[in-house]
Amino acid sequence: xxxxxxxxxxxxxxxxxxxxxxxxxxxxxxxxxxxxxxxxxxxxxxxxxxxxxxxxxxxxxxxxxxxxxxxxxxxxxxxxxxxxxxxxxxxxxxxxxxxxxxxxxxxxxxxxxxxxxxxxxxxxxxxxxxxxxxxxxxxxxxxxxxxxxxxxxxxxxxxxxxxxxxxxxxxxxxxxxxxxxxxxxxxxxxxxxxxxxxxxxxxxxxxxxxxxxxxxxxxxxxxxxxxxxxxxxxxxxxxxxxxxxxxxxxxxxxxxxxxxxxxxxxxxxxxxxxxxxxxxxxxxxx
Amino acid sequence: xxxxxxxxxxxxxxxxxxxxxxxxxxxxxxxxxxxxxxxxxxxxxxxxxxxxxxxxxxxxxxxxxxxxxxxxxxxxxxxxxxxxxxxxxxxxxxxxxxxxxxxxxxxxxxxxxxxxxxxxxxxxxxxxxxxxxxxxxxxxxxxxxxxxxxxxxxxxxxxxxxxxxxxxxxxxxxxxxxxxxxxxxxxxxxxxxxxxxxxxxxxxxxxxxxxxxxxxxxxxxxxxxxxxxxxxxxxxxxxxxxxxxxxxxxxxxxxxxxxxxxxxxxxxxx
Numbered sequence: 001x002x003x004x005x006x007x008x009x010x011x012x013x014x015x016x017x018x019x020x021x022x023x024x025x026x027x028x029x030x031x032x033x034x035x036x037x038x039x040x041x042x043x044x045x046x047x048x049x050x051x052x053x054x055x056x057x058x059x060x061x062x063x064x065x066x067x068x069x070x071x072x073x074x075x076x077x078x079x080x081x082x083x084x085x086x087x088x089x090x091x092x093x094x095x096x097x098x099x100x101x102x103x104x105x106x107x108x109x110x111x112x113x114x115x116x117x118x119x120x121x122x123x124x125x126x127x128x129x130x131x132x133x134x135x136x137x138x139x140x141x142x143x144x145x146x147x148x149x150x151x152x153x154x155x156x157x158x159x160x161x162x163x164x165x166x167x168x169x170x171x172x173x174x175x176x177x178x179x180x181x182x183x184x185x186x187x188x189x190x191x192x193x194x195x196x197x198x199x200x201x202x203x204x205x206x207x208x209x210x211x212x213x214x215x216x217x218x219x220x221x222x223x224x225x226x227x228x229x230x231x232x233x234x235x236x237x238x239x240x241x242x243x244x245x246x247x248x249x250x251x252x253x254x255x256x257x258x259x260x261x262x263x264x265x266x267x268x269x270x271x272x273x274x275x276x277x278x279x280x281x282x283x284x285x286x
Numbered sequence: 287x288x289x290x291x292x293x294x295x296x297x298x299x300x301x302x303x304x305x306x307x308x309x310x311x312x313x314x315x316x317x318x319x320x321x322x323x324x325x326x327x328x329x330x331x332x333x334x335x336x337x338x339x340x341x342x343x344x345x346x347x348x349x350x351x352x353x354x355x356x357x358x359x360x361x362x363x364x365x366x367x368x369x370x371x372x373x374x375x376x377x378x379x380x381x382x383x384x385x386x387x388x389x390x391x392x393x394x395x396x397x398x399x400x401x402x403x404x405x406x407x408x409x410x411x412x413x414x415x416x417x418x419x420x421x422x423x424x425x426x427x428x429x430x431x432x433x434x435x436x437x438x439x440x441x442x443x444x445x446x447x448x449x450x451x452x453x454x455x456x457x458x459x460x461x462x463x464x465x466x467x468x469x470x471x472x473x474x475x476x477x478x479x480x481x482x483x484x485x486x487x488x489x490x491x492x493x494x495x496x497x498x499x500x501x502x503x504x505x506x507x508x509x510x511x512x513x514x515x516x517x518x519x520x521x522x523x524x525x526x527x528x529x530x531x532x533x534x535x536x537x538x539x540x541x542x543x544x545x546x547x548x549x550x551x552x553x554x555x556x
Binding site for chain 2: 140142143144146147149150153154157
């Protein structure tokens with residue numbers, strides 16, 4: 001008895017019978033693995049055949065096509081003698097609050113901090129790249145260390161290069177530090193978009209926090225004022241962004257160096273009228 | 287033909303614990319015409335003597351700009367030097383592309399040294415036959431380095447390499463303590479004076495030497511011919527009659543005796 005011909009295409013997975021497998025197969029020419037159109041409407045599960053053609057039907061190239069464990073916004077403001085950036089410590093698995101104490105702010109070197117939203121495994125990879133640079137600086141032992149702006153430029157190159165490979169690192173980054181007696185604050189997107197500003201925010205924070213920054217931020221504010229502003233912005237982000245938790249970290253870069261705070265939470269008030277009755281003024285809500 | 291049985295390749299030690307091929311390469315540096323480098327608190331100056339292979343030919347260049355903040359002067363095989371220089375230019379461009387900042391001088395010099403070292407440990411390769419004086423200015427200040435064919439590199443306040451460089455070195459050793467407080471013009475004059483001690487035939491003119499300058503707010507610039515003329519004139523004015531001071535030094539210098547033969551040793555020498 002002959003075994004039933006079965007697809008072993010790793011692109012489709014085993015056991016998927018396509019039209020070509022309905023025909024009897026001679027032993028002289030065993031069936032070649034190839035991507036097939038499923039018999040019933042399953043186009044979304046199809047691997048684009050042209051993408052496999054040049055690989056002789058081997059493993060398809062793996063790319064981050066969708067992020068899995070993600071972080072949400074990172075906020076940053078400059079002030080009189082430094083920079084503050086802040087984020088929560090959540091790693092979401094879709095909408096599940098899966099990992100609740102993930103440090104999304106990391107020290108790069110004595111004058112630079114990086115904060116990330118988006119795919120957290122990609123951020124871990126980014127940190128291996130940056131740690132390598134920092135280790136190299138240490139090993140060279142010549143007193144030259146990368147400045148925040150250099151790290152920012154390096155990250156724009158890495159992000160844009162990966163986007164050109166059609167394999168982006170799924171992150172939004174905030175890079176801050178203290179350089180030449182001035183605070184530095186910049187952000188890099190997943191396709192290499194980048195800018196520096198006196199205040200930045202990634203993701204949801206761009207909609208929720210930046211209006212507050214535009215209203216209240218000025219470059220010569222004191223550290224206390226900047227902290228207050230950032231706390232208020234974090235609170236608003238927490239109120240309106242479902243993928244966030246009330247556990248935050250804040251990092252500071254000044255002439256003295258960089259520090260990252262212990263996790264803290266903020267006072268919240270859910271008794272506002274519109275929180276109690278959210279559909280009151282929202283026509284069409286349920 | 288061979289001086290001994292241990293100098294046929296670069297990976298063979300002599301029983302005395304020497305690697306002759308590397309020593310020959312370092313000798314090649316001494317056959318090239320002299321290069322001088324020195325610095326003050328803000329600037330580095332390079333100065334070189336150029337040679338012309340014949341009466342009819344132009345002088346061969348041996349100072350090259352690597353980037354806005356860095357340049358090299360070379361003694362020895364200029365062809366090797368230019369290939370290293372191309373590598374340095376490339377590295378500086380790549381660094382500017384990735385980090386949008388000038389390459390730190392120490393890092394590049396180290397890379398050149400590592401490159402040179404590989405050539406001392408592969409049987410099918412030869413060491414570079416060139417000594418490089420690298421002048422750079424970056425966020426750590428003005429820097430002067432010497433890269434040796436052996437793969438060693440050294441940082442200097444002032445240094446001279448090439449034929450009869452001992453005479454220039456002696457001048458620098460006598461005066462280096464004053465360099466820090468010098469103006470740029472004075473620094474150039476010191477460079478010319480040190481270089482003039484190494485001149486083999488004729489005298490120092492704006493035609494047979496090159497001066498280069500780099501500093502924190504001065505992009506690397508090469509001074510030759512007309513641009514150099516005022517500096518050479520100023521140096522001549524000041525030193526007229528007071529020239530013989532270092533002559534005794536030169537006479538006792540062992541290399542000085544050999545330098546005459548070196549002049550027509552090989553067409554590739556600079």
